Amino acid sequence: MSFWKKLEAVDARVIYLILWIAIGLPLLTPLYLPLSISPDTVNYHKAIEALPAGAVVAFGMDVSPAGYGGELGPQARATAYHLFTKPVKIVFVSFWETGAPLIQDVWKNRFVADAMKDKKYGEDYVNLHWIPGSETGMAAFAEDVWKTVPADYKGTKLADLPMMAKIKSVNDFALLVCIETGTPGGPEYLRQWQARNRNLKMLVGSLGVSVPANIAYMASGQYVSILRGGRGATEYQYILKIVTPTDVQGSDAMTMSHMVVLVFLLLGNLGYLATKGQKGGKK
Amino acid sequence: MAVDLATMLGIYVYALFALGSYSFTYKDNSFFKFAEHTMVALSIAYNASVAYGYIRFTAVQPVITGKDATFLIPLVIGALFIFFFSKKYFWLYRFPIAVITGTGMGLAMSGTISAQFLDQVVATVRLPLYVVDKVLGFRPMDTLNNWLIFIMVMGTLAYFFFSITPESSLGAATSKLGLIGRWTMMVAFGSAFGNTVMTRMNLFIGVYKNLLRDYTSFLGLAALILVVATLEGQRAKKAA
């Protein structure tokens, strides 16, 4: 048996073990590998910086636990932190049943909690929790917020939340930040919110898997910008200067994991080219 | 650092389920099946609970207090879902489904035409095929990119024409254009592939980080699961 054939016949579990070790190393000691910042993240940051005082921002927390546990958690926390440092009003809402309780999890983050200290619930920000019905829920919310959401997450009536007095429909929002796992997400907001309010700017916190499709919406100007998966989240943290050692470890681990896959891909294909023709039968 | 019991227990539960799920990569075993069944039960129960909360306070409350009795209508129609399980009255189940599908379809259709059709067309139409910057003058790279986008978008669209057969001259031209489209999409799917790797790896890193919060639970449970899975594997081999 040739070297390549032996290599190809390796137990998949060996590959899995290599992955555990390669990612584990940077998680134990940060390597402080370098990082460059992509233009999309810069534009994302700029769009929030440019918000005028008093602007109303919708924060769509449309995430699954898995999305939040991976790339979207850091994105959501960094975005919330950034928004809370600005003199704007924020309406948190979720069209994913699993996303709503995670809004409170975002608030627990050290940096977010710190930025929230001077903000008053009901005057500067509200949490309207979960709205069912997916795309229909979005349409209903866009047309009539008060009719769709009678009360906030604690059961307080909207009439008792001062900032909601001026927020009746999608036309009252200047910006929508959508942290999206899937459907409903950005495209549904485009169809139901931006189609009704052509002036609504949109920022999207995107999973890596959705980046390629989201680029098309960005190129057409429908989205102002996007955060590109976990990479985008890390870059954004760097811009905002809220990077912790754990984040650095995560970023290093990301590099390591990509390198592992690349090496496997390379070895696998070298082996394939080396043994090509020996196999027979298979094109 | 003192950690309260609930937090500690939480860390162990998290590790049990995360490692139980990962144990599938070693071999199928009881811990994985336990994790899988727990996930199904919890996710359905979670959705049912939030649904209950919504119905309770958005619809039932206004009806009970007499504030808005019209909510009785969706409550009754919605309740027809239960007839999904009746052979005799199955037809009743179709009414709530009809309202939900119709509303969703209507909204999606009216929104799609602007957001995904016209806006994407307009964005392509707006690309200048000869880019001149006021300061920098003629921009060859930008010009080339715009041409490429123009041709590649057309190619991708052409690839998905199915009712033009390649015998006609129009068909031959379309299939040539479509070929460009197929290659364009291969590059695009490569990009999708790379970005999928990023998402999956980041998710694993996120869980891994949480597991590393506490070494005792992580390593202890990992060892336990490995031993049990190995023993189970040996027993299954003997039985077979």
Added chain:
Amino acid sequence: MLETGRVAQLFFLIVICAAVVYFVETARRGKLPKLRKVPGLDAVEEAVGRATEMARPVVISTGIGGLTDVTAPQTVAGLSMVGYVARLCARYGAELIAPARQPYVIPVETEIIQTAFNEEGKPEEAARASEMVHYLSDSQFGYTIAYLGLLQRRKPAAHLMIGGYWAESLQLAEVGFNVNAIQIAGTANTHQIPFFVAACDYALIGEEIYAAGAYLSKDPVQVGSVAGQDVGKAIALVLIVVGILLTAAGIPVLTTLLRS
């Protein structure tokens, strides 16, 4: 009366809908529009032929989608392919295995296979159609584990996957590759297409599975809507060409019109 900025939208919505309705209705009245053959279909016949030569089975699955939700068109396309492959298997005498995830897909699939074998004049095999459909598990990962086991045990020479596939696509394609099967796969789930292209011999991309399904089944609604959708795409293409030339000529009239 019309909302501002939505005139063009309504116009194109009506045009696309009308095109689909027109082609579906003429197809129902017996005038089927001609569809081109999707290239992957030739590969299917070759794969089944090879399985026959090697006396190894053909495995075909229709994904993990349902028949009652938005994933239904993908499953239906997969079922059309099952019918085609079953006919080929009957003709050549290859063994057919069809793993299934959704319990309610099973009777439909069994009937399709039965009809195919009957039409090819193999009534004895047709009677055993229900043994060819393997119900594995309704849970996504349970289905995957059982499917992988099946591929490893039976070592098919041809492995086809047409329908809605999600996370499992990768593992199925990997194991199919490792048992040296010729693999032909297709799905409309964009995220999964790269895995199919990278690990399979032939990949049907996105809408191609609908076209292949319509081509094979000759179902008027399917064929009609494929033809009708072509009109929609042709409109986009013409708008882009005319518009970009007008823009180049410095006349942005089309953009204004489309936004009206």
Added chain:
Amino acid sequence: MSFYKRKELPIVITALCALLMICAYFFKIPEAKSASTTVQTWMLVMVNFSVVVGFVMVIRMHKRRIDKRQPGDKSWLYSVWLIVLLIAYVLLGIYGVESTRTAAPTNDWTFNWVFTNALVALDSAMYSLLAFFIASASFRAFKARTKEAGVLLISGAITMLYNAPAGSAIFGPLAPSFNDLGDWILNVPNMAGFRGILIGAAVGAISLGIRVLTGRERGYLGAGE
């Protein structure tokens, strides 16, 4: 069979609801707009009842597994656990809603604890299993057997290097040019490809809609006449 039991009436209702939404979106008719908002809010209530179907279906299926258990096979115990846990967690959720007097069961401490520690762990871990499969498939299955697969893999490899935070560093002084290449792939061929796919998908969605509206697509209404 009587008229109302057939599929025609539901199809008419589907079409009417869809047309109402379309009218309210395109036309300035206040009556249509307010009617559409009302139907939408009603729909948001109705759609919640659909969880009952999944709930009962899964219990039935696992009950069948328990009933059909074979001696020596212990796997039915998982079904028992599933049913018990399912019912217990729903009861806890209902208790949470009633005791906190809010629509969110997660306002209850215990319910939220299970959500954060069990459900979040399971969801994340199950989906991240893919990380392992991608790694092994990269080594064992993703081969440049055709030119197309070759192009895909090269584009994928460049994207991965570009995405890895320190990936482009291996190019040393050429790193910025490499990043430009990564950006170019994303913004030119990738964007063009996905734009084409999006336009095609939009047409497909509209086509599905009109088929449902005209009653040519009936799968969503279930089997039977």
